[in-house]
Structures are given as structure tokens and as C-alpha cells.
Amino acid sequence: xxxxNYEYSEAFARKMDEHDSLxxxxxxxxxxxxxxxEALYFCGNSLGLQPKTTEAYIKKELENWAxxxxxxxxxxxxxxxxxxxxxxPALAAIVGAHEHEVxxxxxxxxxxxxxxxxxxxxxxxxxxxxxEAGAFPSDMYMLETQVKFHGLDPEKCxxxxxxxAGEYILRTEDILKVIEExxxxxxxxxxxxxxxxxxxxxxxxxxxxxxxxxxxxxxFDLAHAAGNVPLQLHDxxxxxxxxxxxxxxxxxxxxISGIFVHERHAESPELPRFAGWWGHDEGERFRMEKGFxxxxxxxxxxxxxxxxxxxxxxxxxxxxxxxxxxERLRKKSELLTGYLEFLIHExxxxxxxxxxxxxxxxxxxxxxxSLLIHKGGKAVFDExxxxxxxxxxxxxxxxxxAPTPLYNSFLDVYxxxxxxxxxxxxxx
Ligand SMILES: *Cc1c(COP(=O)(O)O)cnc(C)c1O
Numbered sequence: 001x002x003x004x005n006y007e008y009s010e011a012f013a014r015k016m017d018e019h020d021s022l023x024x025x026x027x028x029x030x031x032x033x034x035x036x037x038e039a040l041y042f043c044g045n046s047l048g049l050q051p052k053t054t055e056a057y058i059k060k061e062l063e064n065w066a067x068x069x070x071x072x073x074x075x076x077x078x079x080x081x082x083x084x085x086x087x088x089p090a091l092a093a094i095v096g097a098h099e100h101e102v103x104x105x106x107x108x109x110x111x112x113x114x115x116x117x118x119x120x121x122x123x124x125x126x127x128x129x130x131x132e133a134g135a136f137p138s139d140m141y142m143l144e145t146q147v148k149f150h151g152l153d154p155e156k157c158x159x160x161x162x163x164x165a166g167e168y169i170l171r172t173e174d175i176l177k178v179i180e181e182x183x184x185x186x187x188x189x190x191x192x193x194x195x196x197x198x199x200x201x202x203x204x205x206x207x208x209x210x211x212x213x214x215x216x217x218x219x220f221d222l223a224h225a226a227g228n229v230p231l232q233l234h235d236x237x238x239x240x241x242x243x244x245x246x247x248x249x250x251x252x253x254x255x256i257s258g259i260f261v262h263e264r265h266a267e268s269p270e271l272p273r274f275a276g277w278w279g280h281d282e283g284e285r286f287r288m289e290k291g292f293x294x295x296x297x298x299x300x301x302x303x304x305x306x307x308x309x310x311x312x313x314x315x316x317x318x319x320x321x322x323x324x325x326x327e328r329l330r331k332k333s334e335l336l337t338g339y340l341e342f343l344i345h346e347x348x349x350x351x352x353x354x355x356x357x358x359x360x361x362x363x364x365x366x367x368x369x370s371l372l373i374h375k376g377g378k379a380v381f382d383e384x385x386x387x388x389x390x391x392x393x394x395x396x397x398x399x400x401x402a403p404t405p406l407y408n409s410f411l412d413v414y415x416x417x418x419x420x421x422x423x424x425x426x427x428x
Pocket of ligand 1: 107138139
């Protein structure tokens with residue numbers, strides 16, 4: 001399958017769809033309308049589509065609430081008291097973890113802060129954080145204010161990894177070099193697993209190993225990685241990670257986040273944390289006594305009682321992921337994004353009006369391709385939007401297109417290419 005000979009034709013796209021065992025999965029989702037017709041949706045990197053089952057999952061909890069009220073916490077198999085456990089098998093499979101290493105809770109940015117409380121504890125010797133330049137703004141603000149919270153200067157503490165002049169993506173060797181150069185004072189490497197702007201997947205295993213050798217922790221923001229690329233957080237030895245559920249995980253706008261804390265920190269009383277009663281030993285929680293006793297594993301980082309309605313929407317999507325399986329999704333994803341890449345090259349041709357900045361190597365990218373558009377810019381983007389293509393525009397001149405293997409087809413990608421070609425003819 002790797003050396004597939006792609007073709008720029010509808011017949012070829014249809015043939016690929018015929019051989020796609022995941023094709024039926026697109027029927028499980030609602031597609032939005034643009035100008036009165038069903039859109040070609042390539043924006044799952046920003047907000048995943050709604051599964052048709054989500055409503056029923058939420059409705060069930062509304063009914064439980066109506067019928068049981070407070071008894072819903074302890075009544076039956078679906079008792080809210082244990083509701084966090086339901087999402088663990090799927091989440092563990094998605095991020096490559098043991099179930100006790102993951103839990104769904106809070107929002108992504110909140111979780112970053114809470115995890116930093118435990119994993120960024122600067123002292124005289126170790127106070128530096130390495131991150132990628134041009135990180136997602138929330139992550140930048142988080143790092144900046146965490147450093148200030150400790151009374152330190154962000155300029156002196158935060159080291160940003162930038163690509164070489166004239167390049168768009170970071171070279172692993174350069175990342176390792178910066179870790180090595182700062183090893184005396186390094187407290188933490190905290191970066192994206194998959195860079196939202198360029199679509200680059202970082203070598204989390206190698207980076208983690210280097211961070212540990214330098215005596216630092218390694219944590220990753222997996223907002224664009226979870227549900228998109230294969231992850232083995234446990235085996236890679238990553239200390240902590242967090243993600244959101246509304247991008248590739250299709251769980252609804254602003255919905256619940258999740259965290260990973262490596263087993264080696266499962267029982268670490270020396271790690272400080274900002275605790276709440278839901279992180280306290282479950283068996284003793286209702287004794288309402290003084291003295292925080294954390295639950296084993298990631299659960300010990302929970303603060304508040306579970307958001308049942310949010311988890312219901314999350315579960316609707318996680319059940320679809322379990323059915324599809326990350327391995328099958330990834331296989332299709334490589335082919336689908338490979339097809340998009342092929343078509344972009346076909347269309348852009350010698351003019352070079354489109355330049356893909358996302359890595360060529362499939363193991364260094366997820367489903368998203370980031371395209372620099374050298375002529376026509378936003379007018380081209382607006383033109384294809386008006387023809388029903390939902391992508392994503394980033395100033396000054398980047399278009400992000402994310403064909404997701406769960407609900408995009410090869411025909412979608414072909415149709416986008418046709419519309420893109422026409423839009424370029426008009427404006428570029
Ligand atoms: C989407 C995204 C966020 C958003 O954070 P929220 O707390 O969910 O609003 C943060 N960081 C990265 C890298 C993202 O991609």
C-alpha cells in the first residue's frame with residue numbers, strides 16, 4: 001500500500017473508497033451545511049464533527065438525573081460516582097497508556113496549569129523550560145504565567161526552539177542539542193506533541209529520553225495528537241501529558257480534557273499538587289476528614305466531581321474510536337493525507353503557488369497538511385469556502401487542511417482538489 005500510485009481522477013478516489021473498511025463510519029456523523037449544501041469538512045483539527053449518537057448519550061444522563069436526582073451518584077452500573085472509569089479503556093488505547101495513567105477532567109489549559117504545579121518546581125539550579133517557538137497561545141501564556149508565579153523572569157527561563165533559517169520544521173538533532181546545552185539548569189521540556197501550525201509530530205520518545213538524561217521532566221500538549229497519531233506515552237516514559245476532546249476526539253465544543261501521568265509518579269507524595277476532594281482516596285472521600293490522601297495514578301490529580309453531561313458526549317465519541325481502532329484509523333489516515341499531498345503537488349505544479357510545510361515523512365505528521373499559499377491568499381480560501389469547503393486559515397498565509405480518517409473519504413479529498421484548482425485559477 002505504501003507505494004500506491006495515486007491518480008487525480010474521480011474514478012480513482014471512488015476506487016479507494018470502495019476498499020476503505022472505515023467508509024461507513026462517516027454515516028455516524030453530522031456534516032455541517034455551507035451555502036445550503038453539505039460541506040466538505042476538513043476542520044476536525046479545530047472542532048470535530050458531532051456523532052449522531054451524542055444526543056442519546058446525553059439524554060440518558062438527563063433521564064437519570066430526572067428520575068434519580070441525588071441517588072444517581074450511587075445507583076446502578078452507571079452511577080456517577082464511578083463515571084470517570086468508563087472512558088479509561090478508550091483513552092488509554094488512544095494515548096498508549098495504562099488505565100490508571102489517564103483520567104478525563106477539566107479543560108486543557110486548566111490541566112496544563114495543574115500539571116505544572118507538580119512538574120515545574122524551579123530552584124536555584126534547575127529553572128529552565130524548553131518549548132517550541134510559535135506554540136499555541138494558551139500554552140505560551142500558561143508557561144509565562146507559571147514562571148512569573150514562581151517569581152522568575154520568563155525571558156531567562158523559557159527557551160524557545162526555532163527552526164533553522166529558511167526552514168519551517170524543527171530538526172530533532174537541534175532539539176536534542178538545545179537540551180544538551182541547557183542540561184545544567186533544565187527543569188522541564190514542555191512542548192506540543194504535534195505542532196498545530198506546521199502539523200509536525202515531534203519525536204516524543206527521543207525528546208523524553210534526552211530530557212531525562214539531562215535530569216529534567218518531559219511533558220506534552222497533545223491537543224492535536226490525541227486521536228490523530230499513534231501514541232505510546234507509557235513506553236516512551238513521558239512524565240505527563242494533556243489533551244482536549246473537541247478536536248480529533250469529536251466530543252463537542254469546549255468539552256472535557258484528559259490527562260496522562262506516568263505510572264512512576266502514581267504514588268509520589270513528594271510531588272506537590274493543588275488537590276480537591278475527587279483526587280482524594282475514594283474509599284474515604286465521604287468521611288470528610290482533614291489530610292489529603294491522593295488516589296493512585298492520574299486519578300489523584302482530579303479536583304472536582306465528574307462532569308457527567310460532558311463525559312456522556314465524550315463517551316459517544318470514544319465508543320466510535322474503540323470500534324474503529326487507532327491502528328485502522330492510522331493506516332487510512334496515512335493514505336488519505338498522502339492522497340491530499342499528491343493532489344496538492346498536481347495542482348500547484350511548476351508554479352509552486354502552494355508549498356506544503358508539514359513534513360513529508362508520514363511518521364512525522366498526522367492527518368493535517370499546512371500549505372503556504374504564495375499567491376491569491378485569503379481570496380482563494382474564501383472562494384473555496386463559498387464552494388462548500390471548510391478548512392482553516394492562519395495569518396499571514398497558511399491554509400490548514402485536515403482530512404480525518406473517521407469521517408472523510410478519498411472522494412472528499414478529490415472534490416476539494418477540484419474546487420481548490422478552480423479557486424486558484426480565479427485568484428492566484
Ligand atoms: C486547541 C489547543 C488549546 C486550547 O486550549 P483549551 O484550554 O481547550 O481552550 C491549547 N493548546 C493547544 C496546543 C491547542 O491546540
